[in-house]
Amino acid sequence: MKYLPKIGHLQAFRQVARSGSIRSASRELGVSQPGLSRTLRELEQTLGTQLLLRSKEGIALTEAGIAFSQRAEWVLEELKRAAEEVEQINHYTHGRLTVGFSSLIALTVFPGVADAFKQTLPQVLLTVKEGQLSSLLPGVRNGEIDIAIGSVDPMAPPEGVMIEPLFTSPFCIIARKGHPLANADNLLALRQAKWLLPESSMGYYQQLQNELSHFYRQVEVTPLRTDSVITGLNMVLNADYLTVVARAMCQPLQLDGRLVALPITQLPSAQYCAVWSQKSAMTTNARQFLIRLREACRRFSW
Template identity: 80%
Template sequence: MKYLPKISHLQAFRQVARSGSIRAAARELEQSQPALSRTLRELEQTLGTQLLLRSKEGITLTEAGIAFSQRAEWVLEELRRAADEVDQINHFTHGTLTIGFSSLIALTVFPSVADGFKQALPQVRLTVKEGQLSSLLPGVRNGEIDLAIGSIDPMRPPQGVMIEPLFTAPFCIVARKGHPLAQAGDLMALRHAKWLLPESTYGYYQQLQNELTQFYHQIAITPLRTDSVITGLSMVLEADYLTIVARAMSHPLTLDDKLVVLPIQTLPAAQYCVVWSRKSALTTNARQFLVRLRETCRHYPW
């Protein structure tokens, strides 16, 4: 390849891939369709391959287009991050930071960490994305998310990211206070209960699946499955379901007088880690946040 693509080529291609059509992409980029089509042809000529298949229904990416799209997203995001850091140096601004995590972090350490971070760096634009680590990893890999926190199966660590263990969280079974099985001390006594179980098969969810497979097969009523904490709490409190949560989440949202932890000690614990892109150096803001996160997790009563 004699020449590298221009930034304008990458931006145009990214928008077309996101929009699914040249017309919609041209509208977003405030360009004419012929001008955008010329840019795409120049990009394909530069790379010496076809990236897009055009039809009346829109565009689809070729195999080469899919591979190039992933790299182009990362390159553009890295350029944005680099420009942000230069702007911070030149104009004494404080830039941005995007963090992703699950509900366990939201209900435990995040308020303290975020408050301390914002007190130290009040001008940073801090953005939070809540979700399971499996849904956050694409954003970490392409640079849209600076740091993500979640549980990781040590037998299946994610690829393309740096991993730093933060804490181990033991798990427990919760029910509403007054549930007829609230004093059960053995899993097999819960075979006929109504269960709400994780939908995801990532991180500690996979550990639960692996270690409790025999019990899961003996549950009489097919479990309801969801990763939603709100749905889970509602079903536990209002419909007598049982569910499995991190012990640190057994007293969330001032529900101490409504929830009870069953006296069962045979559940696994999960390793929670912070991850970031292996391709990208942490920004100053991300490093500052990570220092506070480590310290808070170290002293939190998991």
């Protein structure tokens, strides 16, 4: 390949891939349809391959187009991050930071970490995405999320990311106060209970599945599965379900004494880690956030 694609080529191709049609993409980009079509042809000529299949139904990506789309998204996002960091260094702007984490972080250390971070860098645009690590990883890999925090199985770490262990947290079973099984001290006593279990197969979820698989096979009612904390709490409080949460969440989830942790110690602990893209250099804002996150996790009683 004699020449590399231009940034305008990448931006045009990305919008067409997202929109699914030349007409919609041209409207989003504010250019004419013939001009956009010409840009796409130039890109295909530069690469020496067909990227798009055009039909009356719209646009579809070829196999080469799919592969190129993934790389183009990352290149444009990384270029944006580089420009923002240069501006930050030159004091024209303070940039942005996007972090993602599950409800455990939201209910424990994040308020203090965010406050300390904003005191030092008050002009940084801090964006938070809440979710399990499995749902956050695509954003980490393509550069949309600077840092994610979640549970990682040390025997099966995710690919394409850097990992820094932060803390280990034991887990417990919770029920509403007054639940008939609230005083059960072994798993076998809970075979007839209604269970709500994590949907994700990553991190401690997989550990739970591996270590408690024998017990799961004995549960009489097929468990309900969700990653929604709100749904889980509502089912525990109002439908007598049991669920598994990090023990560190018990105090912030007391809900005026309406929840209790069962006296069962047969559950595994989970290792929580900070995760960021292996392909991208960590920005100054991300490094500053991680410094404060490390310190907060070190001080917190998990």
